[in-house]
Amino acid sequence: MKKINLQSKYKKFNDLWSPKVIAEMNDYQFKLAKIKDDFIWHQHSDTDEVFIVIEGTINIEFEDETVKLDAGEMIVVPKGKKHRPYAKEEAKIMLVEPKGVANTGDIESDLTALNDQWI
Secondary structure: OOOOOHHHHHOOOOOEOOOEEEEEEOOEEEEEEEEEEEOOOEOOOOOOEEEEEEEOEEEEEEOOOEEEEEOOOEEEEOOOOOEEEEEEEEEEEEEEEEOOOOOOOOOOOOOOOOOOOEO
């Protein structure tokens, strides 16, 4: 058991849309990411996905609405729900999802990040 300092972990990387694993609990991973601009429309057919905003503001666009999240807020995106996150300015987020989940869900793209990148 070791405490994890989120800010010191964020200082270890600069790439956008590339989640970095900082901890595991059972079969779930806690991932940090820096995001800016648009991501792609995608869905995760087999799992829910949690977005927690650590710093900044993000938006998650759904087919029927857009949800704005500020620092200190979170949302659970249900499995199978098509969504597209974006941020006008760089934001820092934490994702909580099962080990092995691709950041682009069911879509292969140039934004698909490698899994299990620990920092």
